[in-house]
Amino acid sequence: MNIQEKHPKPVPTAMADDEPRGNLRFGPFELSSKERALRRDGVALPLGSRALEILIYLAERPGKVIAKQELIDHVWPDVTVEEGSIRVHVAAIRKALGDGQFGNRYIANIKGRGYSFVGTLASLEGATESRAARSRHQAGLPVRPIMMIGRETFVTEVGDRLLKDRFVTLLGPGGIGKTAIALAVGRVVAEAFGREIFFVDLESVTDPHHVAAAVATSLGFSLKSKDPGPELVDLIRSRRLLIILDSCEHVIEAVASFAEQLYQQTEEIHVLTTSRELLKVEGEHCCRVLPLDFPPGDSEQTANAVLRYPAVQLFVRRVAMRAGRVVLSDQEAPFVADICRKLDGIPLAIELAAGQVAALGLENTVDLLVSRLELLRLSHRTAVARHRTLKATLDWSYDLLSDAERIVFRRIAAFVGHFTLDAARSVAGEPGVAAEDIFDAVAGLVEKSLITTRIDVVQAQYRLPNTTRAYALAKLEEHDEVDMVFGRHAEYLAGHLEALREFLSGLPGTEKAAAYSDQLSNVRAALEWSFGPRGDAETATRLAAASTQVFLELSLLIECQAWAERAMAGLGGPHQYSRFAMEISASIPLALMHTESNDQRVRTAFANALDIAIEQGDLAHELRVLSGLFMYSHWTMDIRGASEIATRSRKLASTTGNHDDMALAEAMLAASEHLSGNHLATQLHCEAGLRHLASRPRPRTEPYLFHYTSFLLVGMTRSLLYRGLLGQSLDYARRAREEAKRSGNPATLCRSLALILPVFLAMADLSQSDQYIGELSELSVAHSLMPYRAIAAGLKGQWLLLQDKRSEAIQLLKRALEELHAQHHEMLNMDFTCDLAVALADLGEHEQALTLTVNAIAQQQRAGKFLHMPALFRMKGLILASRSAEDHSGAEASLLSAIDWAKRQSATLFELKAATDLAGLLLKQDRMPEAYEYLGASLDRMPAGISFPVRTRAVQMLGQLQSGTEDVG
Template sequence: MELTTFHGRESELDRLRHEVIRARLVTVTGTGGVGKSRVAARAAEQLKERFSDGVWLVEASASHDPQLLEHSVVAALRLTDHSGRAPLTTLLEHLAHRRLLLVLDGFEHLVEESARLVRELLRRLPGLRVLATGRRPLGIAGEQLFPLAPLAAPDAARLFTDRAAAVRPGFTLGPDNHEQVADLCHRLDGIPLALELAAGRLRTLSLPQMLERLDDRFALLTGGTRDAPPHHQTLRTAVGWSHELCSPRERLLWARLSVFAGAFDLEAAEYVCSGPDLPAEQVLDVLAQLVAQSLVTREDAPSGVRYRMLDTLRAYGAYWLAATGQTRRLRERHRDWYTGLVSWCELEWFSPRQEEVALRITDEFANLRAALEFAVDEDDDPRHGLYLAGTLWFCWVGCGRIQEGRHWLERALERERYDPVSPGGDGTGDSAVRLRALGLAGYLAVLRGDTVTALAALHECLEEAERTGDERAIAYSLLRMGALALISDDVRRAEELLSGALERYAELGELNSHVLLGRVELALALAFGGDLQRAIALCEEVRRECAEHGELWARAYALFGLGFAAWTQGEPARAGALLREGLAISAGFRDLVATVLMLEMLALVAVSEDRAREAAVLQGAAGRLWPSVGMPLFGSRYFNAPHSECERRARAALGEGSYLEAVREGAALTPEVAVERALRPGDGGPAPAGGLLPLPVEPAATPHPHPFPGEGDAGYGRGIAS
């Protein structure tokens, strides 16, 4: 009989009951404390009507002598036999014509004996079904595995609240503690045992105090109930029970895998975790054993098969890794692997594998952060941090992480100022690493609309590049200064700088995403200056180059330029088609800059097609995205002109109140919904095919009724509207 409330697991219970009805042997697997016993007991209770001879529980965890396992089953079934026969014989005789469900709970420490017994019983007793629970499978024919995951967030919060109210009467989940409870449940991986132990700590600690102490969760989470199994009295003993059941090589790999943050792939584990005591070719077999014991989970990600360890298990592994004195060596190997991965990704970015690179970077981002953290803050050589942060330009710019990119670049450059790298006089030495990071930091400031910071960084980069003779850094600095002039509305200066930079790249024989984007920026400068035909020719040239090299990211910007030109020429339908094609690409890459620019232009297309309300909705959606990019429309009158023209027309068509209502509706849309809506043609037809990754945006603030203050250039707005 259950003494505490059961929370959640409705879908798991439905599926488990179905499996027990379908298969003769079902094994519920999962990490320690995840709730295997409780779920199996609940499912068995709900199935008892199907078994005329009952449902019987065998607590295998209480038996430590392998030779007593069969006796434990006999005792659990309340069988008596004074003949002196072997217990297996007694079981076979008494159960020969019975129809029952045997629940074998917690067999993992007696897996071989349990497997042998269950195999024999099922072979000889046709009316028997077995529901087993353990941290690993029994591994016999006909076994149906049922992996049990930790509780989902809502159920975890309900469980914690219920158990907390038992020790602190009156405790409820409300606005004042909702975020703290959610944080606690997340950090404890939704493991029911950990949540129950945490709730018990509320006798003496507040929620904030407990959250502060969770870094040492094993010291904090103790004091389980007296009737709990010994290995469930504390979180340390629960996890330690699994550790004791591992072989020495499994414990070694467990400890070494703790250096990974989030999920990892097999190749990474083989490189980072191998050594003389664990050759790379043996890592797969040992990893498979950790997966079998529910210490590591396998998952299918867009970039392929990956593996993950719960934070609680990772923390336990990190404790043992530190005890061996190998933490720093493993973190260096982790840094080296991800540095190599980043280098490969950058090379493949300008290729038909660009989408694959974007997916891989998304899947690996937690590990990239961990590598950056070590390289920037703890590494003996500051070049590692500079190289990683600078080489990841395609992640910061192309995959929508501009603010985070600035964060890492600023930290890496600040570290280098106190521990400078040695200069390389030919531009190919260590100074090139610093200049690349410095130039990129300047460009990210450009995209954020931070002109002062951008100008300082780019001028410093140019001066040092000229002093060291680094031609690539000179070209890059000039290119990004041209982008800065463009958003600063100095289109003549932008044309001069961008043209000069592109000539330098041509002399170097370089063609890459930077060069193609620079050509689009030059095209925009020409268009803003009135030379629309040259602008169109440049964008068409970029589109052809992109098709030849399999480059999609820069293609989206070329499509934006062509869409802008088509609208300016009075072809809104053609402009809409070009912009929707570009938006599908940019949103797929999570590129916030291109995405929000496309939304702004598609709003203008909508109002030109007499869809004023839809235009206002798209303006509101764009307003939600801009804070995650930087200054709305870069603070530029040229970039702001389409927005101002769209707003003028939509207000006139809708009236003030209806316009503001539509803007608020757009601001309330999630970015993904807004993009999907914008991708639908004006006739309501289907959007272009392809899934969208979640866009990494800041939480939406309360929408301002006029999200883009400033009138822009009204004269220019009238010009392009004609």
């Protein structure tokens, strides 16, 4: 691994300026001022006496800038030397230390001032600290380097609270950094206590009766009383001092009693405790220690971005202390961020993982963390016993649990992410055990900082941190309960998802997506177990059916298809035509048409699902499947099929009498009329559908396979566009996009963007068009929505044509058409065909352009697809007109056909486009009166409204024709 923390700040340990120190440690080095020796890993390094003297002098004054002259006076007291001598010896020191070679910095040159020792120092065990140094460290505080990363503000807040309220408990799980924060707080408030601060590590105190005696010993008293607490309180009652009681949880009652005595019976004694659970006594104020912030999974994952987070900063610095500082690359940054996420930002876990990176490298450590057992074994040789491994840290907490808490603790390990009290009861309970007992156990685990809570939701939720869950899973295996608990977990989740669908029916799409997103990790874990070798086939089928809605709502279509196909492979016998089979079979074609191809497999799969719905007599599901079949027909421009499905759906909706069902049917009828080019009928059906939506008692989540509310708004957008009402069309386009965004479904938003973008292109709104095309492209790639990725390319080609960038546009249009043809997605391919043809003609490729257009017209006429006929005949006319004067009669005929088609369809916008082109052609032939007549009549039929490029061009040409006609007259 190649990691470097940018601009690291040295954290020197304060030491006396005037007395020798004995043995010091920094990085892998040991420096002895008594022996005048420098060692690395126990091996003495060759360093000249003068250089060694300089190093000792600087190391005994860490962080202080020593002037060059002061160094000269100390090292050469009776000799006159040049400053260059200092530089030579400092260079020798740096070489011996490898200073800067691997990123480690020990000696800093402060320009214009001198040199400073900037490494992190620690006294070696057994060394005697000088009186002055002890004074600077505060009495009773351990002499150890403290690295505060991301905790500075918290330390200040705790110090302020401690000074104000006298009694504070730092609460948090093992390894969260409570001890380091307590020491830092002690140093921050030292002056307020005249350096009367005493740190008492209670880890080794196993008998609760010895708590007060341990405190007394730390304060320098040897008490003989059998109950030393009151005696000690009397001795220190009049003093002002701070007592830090570290690691209280295993003797919690004794500590609570003693701390309460100190609070109640003294006025100047302040108490700071660290514990995995609260003491729950008078005067106690809780400051919960949270994990270090780490990069979220959806955030930017570059080196600079992830290094903004304290968890990554700690990881990087710890690796640097072991292996030398190097550069964190952008390629490695996501892996480091992922490690910090998996470790939940817990400092101890991060430090242990960093040690493995220094020894084994990044890739090997990432692989190591995949194994939860190996994760628990990561070790730190020099840590206190309870922190040498994650397992030791968690053993410490586990041993303090009651029997009921231990049972619940290991069984809730089945949950990945958050769970509720009801979920815990379902999975961890036993027959005859009251729900209250489970709830009490969960509360106990919360109090002991083993599980975290989230209360910013309607129902409180709980979570085991990843490292803690790994430990709990190991305990679950020890008790041979894995199959039982994971079976319960899968059964609970299947039932929960079934109930959740109905509960979410009245919520907006975004809230529904958020609710399903919370379930995703648990769904995946339950499916893995259910379909695994120890899973249950009945549960797997039920869960697969219930989870389809999760994957579909989150647009995880490939994953949905994979689980659904796995479930279908196992269906047979009584399940072949069950409700579960209905749910599963309908999800497969929906995923296929969005991610692979809208081919015959899709139609067959929908037909099979429809057969099951009919067999079950389930009208609601029949409508659901029909909506999927309609989408297939719509995408393939199967007008007859789409119309038949729409008519059948309206009959079903009339039977149910449900306004949502009627709105769905109207949306289908509107879309089938649009495909036929009946724009007035399209608008009428859309308006009817929107009236049904306004009439329903309350909004509900749409249970169909496409979002018909946004579909109705898209239908209004396009019918108004074709009719030339661009102002109203723009309003509906914006509403359609907002409605699609509210759905929370990327496929719905992609469809809406794809179908409303022609409005903004017609307005030549380059900025808004570019923004929406970019949004469509990003969404389609992020969610593997292949048709929309192709459509985004085609729309970008049209956007480029507006700027006369024909060569680039042609490449994108061709790519879009090839991909859409391969995917059997024909909805917008004629739009792209028209633009490709005219772009080729503009570049002189007339034959290719004409062949493309003529073939398209023939294809559309054979299939009865009339929507694009005005545009195709217009393109043919433009190509012929630009090819040669001999083709002008053919061009005129084609443009007249375009006008005729547009009139029949009420496609006033396309009529005006063709009439303008025809007027231009006739003008070239000096047939101004005819040109004026055609264009004037078309403009008269154009509805009043906002100005846009087509109208502006027509008005300008009509003015020229009018002027020319008058001159001729």
